[in-house]
Amino acid sequence: MICKLGVLGGKDVQATTKNIMAHLMTPEFASKYNWTGAKGKQAFATLKLLKVIVRAVRQNPKSCEATKDEVKEALVSYLYNSRDMRGGRNKRRGSATRTRPIEVSLEGSSSDSE
Numbered sequence: 001m002i003c004k005l006g007v008l009g010g011k012d013v014q015a016t017t018k019n020i021m022a023h024l025m026t027p028e029f030a031s032k033y034n035w036t037g038a039k040g041k042q043a044f045a046t047l048k049l050l051k052v053i054v055r056a057v058r059q060n061p062k063s064c065e066a067t068k069d070e071v072k073e074a075l076v077s078y079l080y081n082s083r084d085m086r087g088g089r090n091k092r093r094g095s096a097t098r099t100r101p102i103e104v105s106l107e108g109s110s111s112d113s114e
Helices: 001-005 013-022 049-059 070-095
Strands: none
Touching: 001 013, 001 049, 013 049, 013 070, 049 070
16 A cells, blocks of 8 residues: 555655545545544544555655654645635635625715815
């Protein structure tokens, strides 16, 4: 499994980790996790899958010297942003967008001074 994930590649640790995560889980599934398990989500840091991902990232020649902290940083970013993938941001913006009424003042207009 590590070899298969390692060949997904990327230009750096961040891109390689993102490619691996995109291959392993959908954004909807990833959005149920965060690093620590706070706010009712599952903890990604405790999964055995973490070791597999770190080793797979290191299979890529461009990220072969990646530290666990670099992979962790990329994973935290991926998990945090997963809710915005596949149109999630537009859905949230659409439901949060409200139109405000425009206030028009007729005081001081040129037609009142005549």
